Amino acid sequence: MDLLLKCDANYVPLTPITFLKRANVVYANRTSVIYEGTRFTWSQTYERCCRLADSLRSLNVGKNDVVSVLAPNIPAVYEMHFAVPIAGAVLNAINTRLDAKSIATILSHSGAKLFFVDYQNVELASEALSLLNGAAPSVIACIDDIDTPTGVRFGQLEYEQLVQRGNPGYTGELVQDEWDPIALNYTSGTTSAPKGVVYSHRGAYLSTLSLILGWEMGNAPVYLWSLPMFHCNGWTFTWGVAARGGTNVCLRSTTAKDVYHNIAEHSVTHMCCAPIVFNILLEAKPHERREITSPVEILTGGAPPPASLLQNIERLGFHVTHAYGLTEATGPALVCEWQKKVEQTSTAGSGKTQGKARD
Missing domain, CATH: 3.40.50.12780 (ANL, N-terminal domain)
Structure with missing residues (x-):
């Protein structure tokens, strides 16, 4: 031919x-x-x-x-x-x-x-x-x-x-x-x-598609910019939100009050952050919190968060997926997939807690 x-x-x-x-x-x-009172x-x-x-x-x-x-x-x-x-x-x-x-x-x-x-x-x-x-x-x-x-x-x-x-x-x-x-x-x-x-x-194109597929980011997500855009171009979600026809909710600073307010005000569905943000959310004062009425997907990077931290943050209404990457790999290159079967049992103190096993 x-x-x-x-x-x-x-x-x-x-x-x-x-x-x-x-x-x-x-x-x-x-x-x-969406940024404060500005919308496009x-x-x-x-x-x-x-x-x-x-x-x-x-x-x-x-x-x-x-x-x-x-x-x-x-x-x-x-x-x-x-x-x-x-x-x-x-x-x-x-x-x-x-x-x-x-x-x-x-x-x-x-x-x-x-x-x-x-x-x-x-x-x-x-x-x-x-x-x-x-x-x-x-x-x-x-x-x-x-x-x-x-x-x-x-x-x-x-x-x-x-x-x-x-x-x-x-x-x-x-x-x-x-x-x-x-x-x-x-x-x-x-x-x-x-x-x-x-x-x-x-x-950048392939990394973007890889992450929105791996995270199962559906159509029209509402994405909260808690992860800095200067970190590997926001782990390529600067381009990924456009690919899914989503909404970018911009934040000048990642404070507990601003995160909770924007999640509640704009019905946020997705956000990325380092595990340290979990502590910011968990340690929020009562007047800073807002009720999370539907699950918010969080993609977190770096060292795996302890099981106790995952359990505490998920009680607030967040569902966590862990990823690992580096600047040289256009951000997250490995994603830790949740498994359907509840196979892992861990003992904490006198009680037992069950969690989903991961790859």
């Missing part, structure tokens, strides 16, 4: 950008983002991402250029996960918990061309930039709060102004090679200087 050549009819490079484009068509009027639909999110991508292009940000951002889980960071690759560039979401020296190391090593800074992180960013000795990103932009603007400015530009001035009809740069980079992430730097890890469009 003659060799079948690749063409548009039989081959398309894999990229998470297609999740947003599909969401714009299939879930246009469904709520995409998927059609609005798509338009905002196209506008931002066009503005990035007007700033000469293009193929393989790095765009860094230092910000919490706000709508702007979510939008940048699509807008930056639509412009052909590479997103570098920086850990807001790092010190100025580590952030300066990342900005220098990545060669970031544009640096977005949330208004709450201006002081930290200023200190980091002062350590670069003139090798700072050529363009710096501030992200003011979209729900309650503060008027704080930093650098030459402001995020919302960039969104509004962009062309809503911009369709983006076509991904020619699925091996092209989509994101540049860095390890936490606990043992040495942060180390960079490049994610490809193909890798």
Whole structure:
């Protein structure tokens, strides 16, 4: 048989950008983002991402250029996960918990061309930039709060102004090679200087599908952003929620009051977190708690939580799935599957508790 050549009819490079484009068509009027009193639909999110991508292009940000951002889980960071690759560039979401020296190391090593800074992180960013000795990103932009603007400015530009001035009809740069980079992430730097890890469009696409399938994330999930988006691009759920036509509930900080309030207010179905968040929820004061009326799926990572901690958190209305991964593997790479049969019996004190056995 003659060799079948690749063409548009039989081959398309894999990229998470297609999740947003599909969401714009299939879930246009469904709520995409909730942040305090601000709400967007998927059609609005798509338009905002196209506008931002066009503005990035007007700033000469293009193929393989790095765009860094230092910000919490706000709508702007979510939008940048699509807008930056639509412009052909590479997103570098920086850990807001790092010190100025580590952030300066990342900005220098990545060669970031544009640096977005949330208004709450201006002081930290200023200190980091002062350590670069003139090798700072050529363009710096501030992200003011979209729900309650503060008027704080930093650098030459402001995020919302960039969104509004962009062309809503911009369709983006076509991904020619699925091996092209989509994101540049860095390890936490606990043992040495942060180390960079490049994610490809193909890798991000496949990791996203793997997790939404492995977690059995159904249609129209309501996802609470308790996990930082700078952690392996939110374990790829930045792209995964779009793939399932879900709703992103954004949080500036993961406090017990905010988590309980948003779960109850928006009927949250899914969230990710480290086991330490379990303690935050369990130790919440009575006035901070809200009743959880339907189960909330939690995907947690790192060391396996103790059985007693799992039992306590599930009594509150959460169902926990444990995963393990690392930055070099685009986040969670192993998922501990719950088994149908109740096979494991453990003795705690004088009583016996039964739990589901795991792989």
